[in-house]
Amino acid sequence: MLTILGLISYSILLNSAVRVLAFPATKSLGSALEPDPANFVNVTFDNKVFINKGLVAFGLIPANFRESTGDTFGGVGSAIALKRGSWKKLDNGSFSGSFVVQPDRGFNVVNTIDYQARQHIVSFTLSPYYDTTPLSFNDSQKTLSLTYLSTLLYTERQGKRTTGLDALAVRAAERVAFVEDPQEPIANTTFDRISFDSEGLVLNKDGSFWTSDEYGPYVHLLSASGSLIRSIQPPKAILPFHTVPGVANPVLNFTADTDPTTGRSGNQGFEGLTANAENTRLYVLLQSATIQDGGSSKSTSRFTRFLVYDTSIELFPPLLLAEYVVPLPQKSNGNTNAQSEVHFLTDTQFLILARDANGNGGGVGSEKSSFKDVDLFDISQATNIAHSKFDDPANPIAINGTLVPGITPALYQSFVDMIDPTQLARFGLHNGKPIDPTLINSKWESLALAPAEDPKFPEDYFLFSVSDNDFITTDGISGGVPYNAGADEDSQFLVWRVTLPNVAKNSVKKSIGL
Secondary structure, three states: OOEOOOOOEEEEOOOOOOOOOOOOOOOOOOOOOOOOHHHHHEEOOOEEOOOOOOEEEEEEEEEEEOOOOOOEEOOHHHEHHHHHHHOOOOOOOOEEEEEEEEEEOOOOOOOOOOOOEEEEEEEEEEOOOOOOOOHHHHHHHHHHEEEEEEEEEEOHHHOOOOOOOOOOEEEEOEEEEEEEEOOOEEOOOEEEEEEOEEEEEEEEOOOOOOEEOOOOOEEEEEEOOOEEEEEOOOOOOOOOOOOEEEEEEEEEEEOOOOOOOOOOOOOOOEEEEEOOOOEEEEEOOOOOOOHHHOOOOOOOOOOOEEEEOOOOOOOOEEEEEEEEEOOOEOOOOEEOEEEEEEEEEEEEEEEEEEOOOOOOOOOOOOOOOOOOEEEEEOOOOOOOOOHHHHHHOOOOOOOOOOOOOOOOOEEEEEEOOOOOOHHHHOOOOOOOOOOOOEEEEOOOOOOOOEOOOOOOOOOOOEEEEEEEEOOOOOEEEOOOOOEEEOEEEEEEEEEEEOOOOOOOOOOHHHHHOO
């Protein structure tokens, strides 16, 4: 059973002590029982028609809300998952369930802080809105009511707290019981705590869970009580090695503040993490290209790496089965839109969230986003480069933004435009000036799926995404210390309805414990 802080459910308040965000479920906002075809956008992929049926719900948690530890609730869009077994269709046509949401490394707009990694449980009621008539911003929040429930804190070896501090030192590899720990990123030599910048999240059947990290970049397996079980270290080509004057060989250095000589670029680690429905395959996606593959410049960082691990035997370390190249979308100026999440559809097809950094939280002059997409990619014809010369950083997969001969990348297809102005306007939202609570947030970093439970459209699903607000609030607190970030950015939640024709029947249900 989870060791969870704060067992009392908290109603989420919006701007005052009397206005409750957790609105009662209602179908009175609209008369339509099915999505309006006027909202549909179709794409053909793998000879099948995938349909974006439009935005159907919006919700938020206020920027200054505090969770049960007393800290500001924020950053939770870094990763989300549907709590296993929680999804349910209600008699009135609404749906209920719970999100497990995971923040990254705390409020660190200026400097990193000693923030213990954690996850929260947030229950919700989804009342999809299918009409084309725009809702007011306040009414739109009735389509996805949210209630914070609890928090689980993460610990590492010997029950020590994890930290969000920049990883300035390396703990030597060691054997702990029957587990071989790799070299771990730690805060410094006098504060020997593993540094977590948590991003992806996969929930297992037994209550344990995987989380991916930017510092390593590693993938960690934690128990249902939040304690570290094991860590996955990726191939050498992905690890951050720095050339040091006077030292013969490059040195492993996990800092996120500066780019290494080879390996993942600073603060561009394992943003994407997903698993198949059986939890026997774990998929990990690097945010953008490694340094040697072009990651030192946005103009050449397009070709990133996608790893597949066999996790079918619980007592054995995960085995790297495959590694593929995914071509990320580019802006009109040729710069890369880095990815922030990946989600399993089939053994060869996946959703991917790629975006710019503009919007609410992007700062003055960066209010308008030009690209935020949930897209598709397929690895069925891609080259498997695992256990090849490309594991050595001396052999890049791309040079100056051009893929080397002999490597076929994944097939990429645009799908859901997250900033479609018509869809945003239906929920009282906008893109671009002015900066206010109705401005779409800048950082969206999570994906989750649930079945639409519609017998007329059995291939339809709800697609969820949550923003990472970087804990930005004028009324914040972290570790007992108040802070003022100079602005307020709520945690925004968006829901679309989509048709996914290639997804195996009941696989999404199985993946969320139904």
